Amino acid sequence: MGKFVISTRKNGEFQFNLKADNGQVILASEGYKSKSSCTNGVESVRKNGADDARFERLTAKNGKFYFNLKASNGQIIGTSEMYESEAGRDNGIDSVKRNAPGATVDDQTA
Numbered sequence: 001m002g003k004f005v006i007s008t009r010k011n012g013e014f015q016f017n018l019k020a021d022n023g024q025v026i027l028a029s030e031g032y033k034s035k036s037s038c039t040n041g042v043e044s045v046r047k048n049g050a051d052d053a054r055f056e057r058l059t060a061k062n063g064k065f066y067f068n069l070k071a072s073n074g075q076i077i078g079t080s081e082m083y084e085s086e087a088g089r090d091n092g093i094d095s096v097k098r099n100a101p102g103a104t105v106d107d108q109t110a
Helices: 035-048 086-099
Strands: 003-008 014-019 025-029 055-059 065-070 076-079 104-107
Touching (some): 003 035, 025 086, 035 076
Antiparallel strands (some): 014 025
């Protein structure tokens, strides 16, 4: 089972990372001004992460592959790391689908 790690950026914003069992970051959030907004982002990943249609599969200018998870309003909730192959990216998406619904929350700002 994965976990969401909530932390504070150097600029004071809150962020979360969804990590797999092996500790690898699967999905990273944007910066949030408030902790409650960050927590809402975590819940949005849980809700939207099960829906394949919410994943935007992309290719970067350098030829690497990544994805964005979007909410129903089209806003990006989180972005993946860069993958060498489309298969790696697709495995990352599957990992979000598997890990997000039951992931625990590790709040490192408390």
